[in-house]
Amino acid sequence: MPTATWNDNVIATSDDIVTVENNAYFPADSIDSALIEDSATTSVCPWKGTARYKTIVVDGKRNVDAVWYYPDPKPAAKDIKDRYAFWKGVTVA
DSSP states (O other): OOEEEEEEEEEEEOOOOEEEEEEEEEGGGGGGGGGGEEEEEEETTTEEEEEEEEEEETTTEEEEEEEEEEESSSSSGGBTEEEEEOOTTEEEE
């Protein structure tokens, strides 16, 4: 089952993954919400829309904006609505 880990901690695990541009998007209910916090950061993709970010916090260490999601994607990206993807050293395997 696909799992996202950082610093030996499981951030998300699910067999319900949507892959877009080589990124695995996990459903919201698969995320360990105790390990992430909101961020004010956003970015815009021309075809997906506005992404929002979250920061991973594990054992006092922070991985700022290592999680992103699209709460209101454009129609072409509707399959990733409220799904979470990872970068910045988060391993998805």
